Structures are given as structure tokens and as C-alpha cells.
Amino acid sequence: MDATAFILNPMARSGRARARLEALRSFAKKRLPGAAILETEAPGHAIALAREAGQGGVRRLFSVGGDGTFNEVVNGVMALPPEARPAVGLVSAGTGRDFFRHLSEKFAFPKNDAWILDAKEVPADVGRAELGDASGPVVRYYMNIADAGISGEVVRRVADSRKRLGSLEYLKSTLQAIWSYRAPRVKVRILDADGSPWEKDIVLLIAVAANSRYFGGGMCIAPGAEIDDGKFFFMVAERVGYFSLLRRLPSLYAKKKLKHPRIYYAEGTRMEIVSYTGDLPIGLDGEFLRAPRVSFEILPRALRILVPAR
Template identity: 30%
Template sequence: MTDSQKRYLLIVNGKSSGDPMLREAVLAERKAGKEITVRATWEGGDAAEFAEKAVDDGMTHVIAAGGDGTVNEVVNGLMRVAHDRRPALGIVPMGSANDFATSVGLPLEPGPALSAALSFEGAPIDVVRMTAGQGSEADVSYYINMTTGGFGAEITSTTPKMLKRMLGGGAYSLMGALKAWRHQSYRGTLHWQEHEQSESLLLLALGNGRQSGGGQVLAPRARLDDGRLDVLLVKDFSSVWELPTLIGELQNFPAEGRYVRYFTATKLTVTTRADDAPWPLTLDGEARHHERFSVEVVPLALSVLLPEGCTLLSANDHP
């Protein structure tokens, strides 16, 4: 596709629509000959709807300008489009955490980020499909970075927005330290491949990407295009004296440690008993609670505008 054939839809989180640097960047790119249409969100669901309709409006690329939640909503809209018609995704990070953008090496300022999105080539990456519930009432959604469950999700979903803006990613670490003294574990049975494991877990992380919660690396060996989900299980502890062992294992991510287990799978299901609390989950910044959920990799489902040499792509692995 030549540059003259490319048409970009920039979907901006309504809270960022007045950002002067973003406005200047759009005007500059338009003057340089780029065809950019801008849509700003007003309420939940707008970003997904704009993304879904983009191809019918003749758009070849969709750029999400906002935080991880905005990117997630745009991804879900794009996944409603047939694969052979699906526009490529670009990202202008404007949130407090920007975990996906940071991990893949995107610029974090609006001007350079927009310029990069307009110049990068698309790379096919996996998308993860989450199905919550069963049967006709099942809820299906998608994500490209990470789902955290239990303690990690509590931190992300309860960190006040004002604190996020003031401290950026450090807000999540602060909330984590405060909550560690009165943490709650979550019970469930996990099924993957031929395995079944019932556990009381402090944290569950299901990574297509590597980090969540404002820079917390929870899936260090994840690749966006390997057809695998990186799974991190952190078991509950009963005494503060056990924390050094747990923390040490989190620095090494063993395949099967005393408190930490790290492995890959193509699909994983979590079920709870009637008397168990629903799991608090965060999908790329979006909070929810589910009693039963399943995650499954959809291989190479979406083209994303990424920098050349991105370390989360298998083609750039170095021996």
C-alpha cells in the first residue's frame, strides 16, 4: 500500500481531545499530506463503534489516542471486522500507565507518537479472546496486552485517578504497598491443556504482552506473535516471613517454585465454587468481576504499527 492510499482514523479519548500537543501534531501531519480524520469519544463504547465502522468509511488504519483502556476498546471494535478487511492499529499513548506502548518501545509524547504511527509498518500480532460465563449469556471480549486477576487487578482498579495522574506508574506501586498488609487471596480451579490445578492465589497474570499496572513486568518472556499465552501464578502466603522467598521467585519466574509458577498455554480456564468470591480482573485497564472465565489466543489476528526491532516480536529474538 502506497502512502497516498493510506487513510487514518484517529480515535481520541474525549478527555484528551483538547490536548494542544496532539492538535498541533495532527495539523502538522495534515499539512505534510497525511489524510487524518479525527473522532473524539463521549461515552463508553464510542471508541469500539468508531473502530468497527472505520473500514466502511474507507479507513485503512485506526490510531487510538488514549490510555490502555482506550486502546482496549479500539481493539474490541476492530475484532468485529472480518480479518481480511481489518484496519491496522496504531497507538498514541496518552494515559497514566501506557503499559503496552511502553513495552513495545513507542514514543510517549503525542507528536512523536503520531509521527511514528504514520511511518511504521504493520506487524501481525496475536490477540487474546476472553469468554466469561457460559452458553448464550457468555460475554466475549479481546485484549492485546495483559489480564491480571486477584491482587494485581485490585491495585489497578482501585488506584484513584487523581493519584494516577500525579504519580503515573508509581501510583500502582504505592497502592500495592498499602494493600499488601491486608491482601486477599482468590480461590479457583485452573484448567489448561491436560492440567488441572486448584489454588488460593494472590495474583494471576495472563500475558500476551509483558507488563501491567504501570510498569510491573509480570510476563518477561512473552512475545506478541508466538501463539502462546504467558501465565504467572503467585500463591498466597501466610506470614510476612515468607515474603523474601516469594519476592525472590518473582525476580526469576521459575517454572514451578514454592510460591510462583510461570508457564505458557494456548488456552486457560478458571472456575470457582459457589461459595468463592468472583475474581476481580483487569483487561488492559478495564476492570470487571467474573466467576468463570476462559482466555484463548487468536493467532496473528491484528496488524499493529510497531517500531522496527520491537523486542516483543519473535522475529527480533537474539540468541
């Protein structure tokens, strides 16, 4: 297999990104004729494709789709030994585009795909999530944001809606979730940046372990997050009133921290959430999961990502 490969998701933006995908396919055939072009056939397929590409000797692997496709590619690559992991790049063609939004603030992505030809590698941290239930632990990796609470309910609603409205679908689902969400009682434990523990029993609105800044189609939930600083940006919010939360929602689009006595921010390397009242709704880069216990741990510089060289 050639040293470069592309994994395309034909269902990006519910199939409405086909023109973008075909343009990328045409570009790759003309400018990188030896590159493999691999197409996903079902949810989860990109994990296997990415793992097999790395095993086959691919050294530059581009995900063509949205945050969900990129998350699957990262999970496939992280299943490999460190020395076998290809560098990964994101050619954004999806709905939320939240991880790409942060990347494009750090690096100047051109409107065309020519940057792919001489893309440079930069180190990046990876989040490791471990979900526990009666059947045993499940491990998943993520590059952007992991969360538990109301945001997990938003992810579920967006997935059920088939993402017809793009970023507006996230906002609509957020407003619906604010009205219907039933907050669970949990214990939150955090290991902060200097190694000190923080622990609190709360009625949970949301807990976020952010490697990057944005989720929900443009909400800046973690304005201080960086993908290469070896730590998470944490945000934990206890249950607050419906109208109090609505009043503060615009701050997320203005890239400001939410100000409320029941909302906490910190930086650190690990978060654990244990529910006293059953499964938690959990979101991992837009994937909806459920578990009564979850932990998030930062893996410093575990991957190399591909970005424009200039």
C-alpha cells in the same frame, strides 16, 4: 472516509495529556490532511468509533491515548470480519503505557510522530477473554495482559483514584491491595504449549495470561511474553504471606521471575479460572471486571499492528 484515521481520548492521563493530543492533531492535519480525527466522548466510545472506521474503509487506525483506549480500539476492530480489520497503531499518551513499553523494546519509536507516515504492518496475536455469569458469557479482546485475583483489585483501586499519580498510583494501589485482598479458592486449568493440560485447586493470589510483558505501570510480570509467538506466557501464584510478597515485588521492576514454591510459570494457549467463592476481580488491559468464571484463549496473528518502518 480516508484510509487513515486517529481516535483520540481527550481524558488520557485524566485530561493532563491535552498538549500531547493537540500536537498530534496538528501533525495529522498538516501531514495527513485527509485523515479522520475522531474524539471519544465517554468510556467505551472508542469501541464504536473503531468498528465504524473499519466499516467505512479505514485501513490504518491509530489509537491516541493510553492502554485503555488502545484496548477499546482493538475490541472495536476485532468485532469486524478479518478481511475488514484495519491495521492498528498506538500513539502513547496515557498513564500506564505498559503495552507501548513492550513495543518500544522491539521497535525504535522516535520522539516525534513522523513514524506514522510510513509505518509498517506486523502481525500480532490477540487474547480472547470470555467471562461467564448467570446472565451469560461476555467476550472481550486484549493485546497486553489479562489477570485475575489481586491484580484485578489493583485495577479497581487505580480506576477509583482517577490516576492522579501515573505509575506511582499503580504502586500505591498494589501496596494497598496486598494488605486488604481476600484470596478466593479457585480451580485453574491451563493448556500448555505442547497441548498438555495442567489443573490445580488453589487459594488464588494472581493468575496472568500475558500476550505482552508489562502491567501496573512498569511491572514486568511476564518476562518471556512475545506478541507474535502464538502463545501466552502464564504466571499463577497461590496465596503467600504479606511480607514474603513485599520482598519479591522489586523483582518485577528488574524484569525477573518471582521465585517461590507457590508461584508457577508456563507457556500455552488457554487458561480457565473458576471460583468456588463468588466473583473474581479481573483486569483486562487496565479495565476492571468481575465474574465467577473466566477463560483466556490466544488468537494467533489475528491483528496487524503499525510500528516504525526503521
